[in-house]
Amino acid sequence: MSLALVNILPSDTTIPFIKARFVAFIVSAAMIIGSIGAFATMGLNFGIDFTGGVTLEVRTEEEIDADKIDEMRGLLNGLGLGAIELQGLSEIDPESDCFGNRCALIRVQPQEGEGLEAEEAQQEANLAVQGALTDQYPGIEFRSINVLGPKVSGELVQAGVTSIIVALVLMLIYIWFRFEWQYSVGAVLALVHDVIITIGMFAITQLEFNLSTIAAILTIVGYSMNDTVVVYDRIREKLRKFKKEPLEVVLNRAINKTLSRTILTSVTTLVALISLWALGGAALQGFAFAMIFGVIIGTYSSIFIAAPLLLITKVKRDTVEG
Structure with a gap:
């Protein structure tokens, strides 16, 4: 060949x-x-590696279309955590968990503070996002969670x-x-x-x-x-x-x-x-x-x-x- x-x-x-x-x-x-x-x-x-903040990848049983993204964005913006970005994730492999637009990537901006205070603020933001999503969408799956402070x-x-x-x-x-x-x-x-x-x-x-x-x-x-x-x-x-x-x-x-x-x-x-x-x-x-x-x-x-x-x-x- x-x-x-x-x-x-x-x-x-x-x-x-x-x-x-x-x-x-x-x-x-x-x-x-x-x-x-x-x-x-x-x-x-x-990305979060260089800016700090919180990144979560989530999966739901329902399709995460544009309307669902807007709904999630409105929910999370109400937490007062600053700028929040949402992006739908899709896989073409039928065996993938994200096949059918059932996954989304959520980024939360770095929280204010310095040193240990900033690290704690990031963790609190992470817990707040998880809590809000769990209450609104029972059964939601958090596939990955990354929390980085500004120092790291x-x-x-x-x-x-x-x-x-x-x-x-x-x-x-x-x-x-x-x-x-x-x-x-x-x-x-x-x-x-x-x-x-x-x-x-x-x-x-x-x-x-x-x-x-x-x-x-x-x-x-x-x-x-x-x-x-x-x-x-x-x-x-x-x-x-x-x-x-x-x-x-x-x-x-x-x-x-x-x-x-x-x-x-x-x-x-x-x-x-x-x-x-x-x-x-x-x-x-x-x-x-x-x-x-x-x-x-x-x-x-x-x-x-x-x-x-x-x-x-x-x-x-x-x-x-x-």
Whole structure:
């Protein structure tokens, strides 16, 4: 099966990727500027992991349609707990508990207070919401309950940002030792490109940004780096073999030689991720969507950003043994 798929893709393509580098740089610059602008003006829709507050996932025997959502919202707004968000959850799997629009996600804003007082206020809000829903809807099921105070959520924000920065620095060091500094600069700039645009996508779509998203971004960094290393390995191999050809020709030859592998890897990964997004339920949809977007943008950056940057950093042929 795998050999048949490989044979579908030509092994001797001569697509002029490097000639398209200026267009790619302009497109990437536009996406980066747009992402930064969206982040600055719209911000991110932080989940409870980063904001604190109370999140409850509930299930009822009756369908939770738009009228039922409005009814629940009116009930909970009467508790005086501040902003409350409700979102219906639906599953396409008939075996799922949420099949038939019988589940809903409830978010309650962080309660005022500091330190222990804030923690107690969150717990009181949680109990108040559960009590009101139980009285109004006998038999309601609380499938999950998360209560986070502002101190814990603040620490999670710091840990999340730190993990991304540390990952990028370690990747820089790894590529520096694996290849030369010219390669490491290209690889890390491509990774920063992927991270910024992925965060921009979350700012524009206002999808919930939580710890699962951080995990997705770190996974994207690893995936993109793996793709870039494959391309760089082939570039180094071609530099040894074609020492007198122009650098642009050698880079283009190397990209085309890895194109089949790149496409097959990306497509098979996307098939799994799309299945996860469609069937994994609401809890996994944000993670899966981030991964789908990241695989696409990571594949693009490996070909159109990481490799062409070697022309700018002027990778030296005399560093290539052969």
